[in-house]
Amino acid sequence: VRARGSDVAAGDLALAAGTVLGPAQLGLLAAIGRGTVTVRPRPRVVVLSTGSELVPPGTELAPGRIHDSNSYLLAACARDAGALAYRVGAVEDDAATLRATLEDQIVRADAIVTSGGVSVGAYDVVKAALTGLTGDEGRVEFRxxxxxPGKPQGFGRLGPGRIxxxxxxGNPVSAYVSFEVFVRPALRAMMGLEPPERPVVRAECAEPxxxxxxxxxxxxxGRYADGRVTPVGGAGSHLVGALARADALIVVPEETTSVPAGAEVDVILLD
Structure with a gap:
């Protein structure tokens, strides 16, 4: 025998707005008789890499080729942010092929993330394909x-739905940092999750x-523990090994050219 209202009484707030619905929350909604609730769905994120030099992992590398790591990296980032990720195979450096791929994928996308092709090189296909869109095509700007890392960036909206x-x-560390700084907060905001950004703490820098x-x-x-952060690897935007060992990002402000050991810095916690 259970007393009426001993679990959730009439007038009680069962679940606050913004609550992520997991197994226990869904069970509660069913227990109080709610057949439907209004939710923000997990956004569907299409992830694709660009570059004729890219081949899938597991494929033997020919001269001038590298494995496509960005699409796997960014798809995992999107899932970690709470989104549904759809990874597309690497697209070669051809503007028409890229535009056709985007047209095929946009029907299942709430957001699209590309990597590569946004700088000033001869094969910057994303910039070439998406600069100058008008009307229902959308609009994308590059800055x-x-x-x-992460100096070249592009953002815009595609198609009548303004996706x-x-x-x-294209460098993997640049792509990762850019996702953390720009894309992850946007996806979290689309889901109504607070706070959308990673937590930032002050920490003592263990090394100069x-x-x-x-x-x-x-x-x-960097690696963060007990109020101290230790740099991992160099500043090169290709150093994925160092990225794999890191659990934090050390932020050096624009006007700071060096940080002595023992100084305090802002640290973005990734884990």
Whole structure:
């Protein structure tokens, strides 16, 4: 025998707005007789890499080829943010092929994330394919931002549904940092989750850092523990090994060119 109202009484708030619905929450909704509730669905994120040099992991590398790591990296980032990720195979450096791929994928996308092809090289296919869109095609703009890594960036909306597109750089660390800084907060906001950003703490830097380019905000990989952060690897945007060992990003402000050991820095916690 259970007393009426001993679990959830009439007038009680059962679930606050913004609550993520897991097994227990769904059980509660069913227990109080709610057949339907209004929710924000997990956004569907289409992820694709660009580059004729890319081949799938598990494929033997020919001269001038590299394995496609970005699409796996960014799809995992999207899932970690709470989204549903759809990874598309690498698209070659051809503007028409890229536009056709985007047209095929946009019907199942709430957001699109691309990597590569946004700088000033001869094969920057994303920039070439999406610059100058008008009307129902959408609009995408490309900028050079005061940050390292991740200087070249693109953002816009595609198609009549104005699906947001994030065009990230091609180096894997640049793509990862750009996702954390720009894409993850956007996806979390689409789901109504608070806070949308990763937590930021102040920590003592265990080792000196520098030189850092003046005028750019630098994001360095680090390991955080007990109020201290230790840099991991160098500043190169290709160093995925160091990224895999990191659980934090050390933020060096735009006007700071070096950080001495023992100084306090802002640290973005990734784990």
């Amino acid at each position: 050079r931002l005061a940050m390292q 947001p597109l994030f065009a990230l750089p 850092v520098g030189p850092s380019p003046k005028g750019r905000r630098q994001y360095l990989r």
